[in-house]
Amino acid sequence: MNSGISKTILRFILLLFLQVAVFKQISPAWEYGIYFHALVYPIFILILPFRFSKNLIILLGFLFGISLDFFYNSPGVHASACVFTAFIRPAVLNLTKSQGEYDILHSPTMSHYGFVWFASYSAILLFTHLFFYFSVEAFTFVYIGQILLKTFGSFIVSYFLIILYQFIFNPK
Amino acid sequence: MRNLILLFVKYGNIFLFITLELLCLGLVAKYNSSQNEIFVNSANILSGNIYSGVNNFKQYFQLSATNDSLALENARLRKLLYNTEVQELARRDSIVDQDSMLQYSYVAAKVINNSINLNNNKITLNKGYNSGIKRRMGVIDANGIVGIIKEVSKKFSIVLSILHREVKISAAVKSKGFFGSIQWTGNDPNILDLKDISRHATVAIGDTIVTSGYSTKFPADITLGIIDTFWLEEGSDSYAIKVKLNNDISNLQNVYVVDNLLAREQKEIEDATKNE
Numbered sequence: 001m002n003s004g005i006s007k008t009i010l011r012f013i014l015l016l017f018l019q020v021a022v023f024k025q026i027s028p029a030w031e032y033g034i035y036f037h038a039l040v041y042p043i044f045i046l047i048l049p050f051r052f053s054k055n056l057i058i059l060l061g062f063l064f065g066i067s068l069d070f071f072y073n074s075p076g077v078h079a080s081a082c083v084f085t086a087f088i089r090p091a092v093l094n095l096t097k098s099q100g101e102y103d104i105l106h107s108p109t110m111s112h113y114g115f116v117w118f119a120s121y122s123a124i125l126l127f128t129h130l131f132f133y134f135s136v137e138a139f140t141f142v143y144i145g146q147i148l149l150k151t152f153g154s155f156i157v158s159y160f161l162i163i164l165y166q167f168i169f170n171p172k
Numbered sequence: 173m174r175n176l177i178l179l180f181v182k183y184g185n186i187f188l189f190i191t192l193e194l195l196c197l198g199l200v201a202k203y204n205s206s207q208n209e210i211f212v213n214s215a216n217i218l219s220g221n222i223y224s225g226v227n228n229f230k231q232y233f234q235l236s237a238t239n240d241s242l243a244l245e246n247a248r249l250r251k252l253l254y255n256t257e258v259q260e261l262a263r264r265d266s267i268v269d270q271d272s273m274l275q276y277s278y279v280a281a282k283v284i285n286n287s288i289n290l291n292n293n294k295i296t297l298n299k300g301y302n303s304g305i306k307r308r309m310g311v312i313d314a315n316g317i318v319g320i321i322k323e324v325s326k327k328f329s330i331v332l333s334i335l336h337r338e339v340k341i342s343a344a345v346k347s348k349g350f351f352g353s354i355q356w357t358g359n360d361p362n363i364l365d366l367k368d369i370s371r372h373a374t375v376a377i378g379d380t381i382v383t384s385g386y387s388t389k390f391p392a393d394i395t396l397g398i399i400d401t402f403w404l405e406e407g408s409d410s411y412a413i414k415v416k417l418n419n420d421i422s423n424l425q426n427v428y429v430v431d432n433l434l435a436r437e438q439k440e441i442e443d444a445t446k447n448e
Contacts, residue, residue, distance in 0.1 A: 020219075021226050024287070034289040034361065054185035062192045069199075070219050072287075073294045073330065076199030083196060087189040136200060137291055146358075 004049045004107075012064060015044045020071040023161075035153035040161040041068060041078075042129045045085050046122055047170070049107045054090055061086030074137070081133035085125055092128075096121045110166040122162055130154050220284070220328040223296060227284040231425070238425050245314040276391050278428040279303050281311075281329075288335055288361040288422045295319060295331040297427065305329050310389035310430040316396055316419035317341060318427050320389060329429075335361055335421055343396055343415075344384040345375055351384045354396060354415060361421055363400060366413040373411065375402055381415050388435035 023038040045061050052060070065079030072078060093108060096117060103112070110118035134147045134154075141147070180187065231238070281303070285296035299305055301324045311318040311331050320339055323330040332339050335356050343366060344351035352368035366381060379399045385392025395418050402413040432438075 021222075025226070025230065034359070037289060055188050058185060058188050058192065062196075065196070071223075072290075073296075074200075074290070075202070076196040080193055080196030080200065083189060083192045087185070087193075136197070139200060143358075 004051070008048065008060070011044060011047075012060075012067075015041050016064070016067055016071075019068060024071070032153075035149050036157050037150065037154040038161060039130065039133070039154055039158045040165060042082075042085060042126055042158070043122070043162045043165055045082060045089060045129075046125055046162070047107050047109050048089075050102055050104045054087075057089060058083055058086045077133065077136050080136050081129055084132045085129040088128060089125065092121060092124050095124070109170040110163075111170045118166060119163065123159065126159055126162060127151070127155055130158065220296065220325070223285040224298060227282070227298075234423075234425060237423075241314055242426065248314075275432065275434050277431045277433060279305055279431060281305075281427055281429055283424040283427060284328075286333070286421070286424055288333075291358050292337055293333040293335040293421075294322070295333050295424065295427075297329045297331060297429070298327070299429070300325045300327045300329050302326055304431065305429050306431075308389065309432075310387075311427050312390065312394055312430060313419055313424060313427045316417060317383065317390065317394060318419070318421070318424060321429065333421060334364070334417075341390070341396075342384040342386045343381050345369070345373070345399075346380040346382045346393070346395075348374065348379070350375070351386070352410070352413075354381070362417050364397065364415045364417060366399075366415050367410065369411045369413060371404060371409055371411065375399060375411060375413065377401065388432050388438050390430060391432075 019039070019041040023040055026038055041064070044064055045057070048057050048060065061082035062079055065082030066075075068078040068082075069075050093102065102108070106112045108118075108121065113121075130151045131147070134150045135141065138147055279299060281297040281299040283295055284298050285294075287293045287295075295311075295318065297305075297311070305321060305324050307321055307324060309321045311321060317334055319331040319333040319336065320341075321329055322332045334341070337356060337358055340353045340355050342351065343354040350369050350373040352366050354364050354366045356364050369375060377399050381396045381399065383390040383392055383394045383396060397415045397417045400414045400416040402411050405412045
């Protein structure tokens with residue numbers, strides 16, 4: 001029990017730091033650079049342990065999002081996207097449950113359930129997260145074209161980083 | 173009552189989700205419309221200090237480029253200084269009012285946080301009201317305009333970058349005098365839109381756009397950029413002009429906050445005649 005909590009706290013700090021001190025600082029000096037954001041932080045919500053209750057996950061998502069907002073000067077934007085992702089996480093877990101039940105002692109990581117499973121699970125959640133995030137950021141669907149472009153562009157970069165993160169921190 | 177509790181137990185996470193989501197969207201809406209952004213911003217001590225640390229580290233990689241730009245600016249300023257001395261000599265015997273000699277003073281500051289790829293970009297500076305920075309002051313760098321001060325804390329201040337959709341700056345076509353307002357539309361961080369230049373104006377690609385000096389925030393004749401393309405807007409009396417920025421917002425290091433010492437006087441007299 002304790003190791004899950006302390007790991008989560010450590011990951012909270014590590015991912016917050018990685019996102020604001022490293023990935024936020026990368027702004028490609030390329031004309032279309034605005035469409036490619038490196039957002040690695042959603043993995044925090046993706047790999048929270050199974051035994052955390054739905055409410056706890058939503059609350060953690062909110063705390064994590066609002067902490068990011070402190071650094072991005074964007075009150076509510078990250079928080080709302082994180083809360084949304086945390087809320088739909090159980091549904092996506094159900095959707096991708098192909099090889100039997102999940103083991104409640106583990107976390108939904110690549111090391112336990114394999115690359116293929118993690119790739120599809122993270123793809124769905126990350127894409128929803130990014131779409132929600134850019135929609136809230138624009139706060140209107142007038143810019144739907146731009147929202148979609150940003151979602152797709154950032155998805156490519158962030159997806160790669162999240163899979164990479166799994167290979168580094170949760171190797172098989 | 174029991175049913176109500178059961179309902180909460182069963183659907184508690186949905187209630188929690190909706191409550192938090194409404195709270196977040198409320199925050200977003202508030203921040204989009206109102207003038208108060210104190211609640212969450214990087215002027216607060218914690219994140220401000222962390223950004224200072226990150227920036228200290230990043231600076232090392234740009235030292236030579238920074239040196240070059242400072243040397244260039246020194247050269248330019250020295251030229252300016254020399255020229256003003258000559259002018260002073262020429263009118264030494266005329267009456268000089270010391271109060272009106274100095275209209276603008278500048279506070280040098282360092283950029284410690286910056287973004288160019290959001291819809292509304294903001295910049296954090298490492299100086300606050302301890303250094304005399306106040307709200308609504310203009311911010312420039314060696315090559316152009318950076319933005320307008322939005323929020324000030326003791327040691328930090330937040331600038332609404334020129335790449336912020338709500339920032340409008342009064343601009344003019346250099347030496348032709350036509351003026352309009354310049355604003356970012358949220359796409360290319362190098363291109364801004366100049367509006368309200370009427371169709372009888374004569375503009376050409378490559379014309380320099382400068383600040384008009386009509387607002388109290390910026391002195392006149394600071395170069396903003398050059399005209400990239402322009403066309404006559406359909407059903408409108410004015411040109412749509414795309415201006416290529418002279419400075420590179422993505423690579424800001426040293427900036428200057430413009431303190432217009434006569435701003436209050438100008439504002440007072442303008443406000444007094446507003447309704448006439």
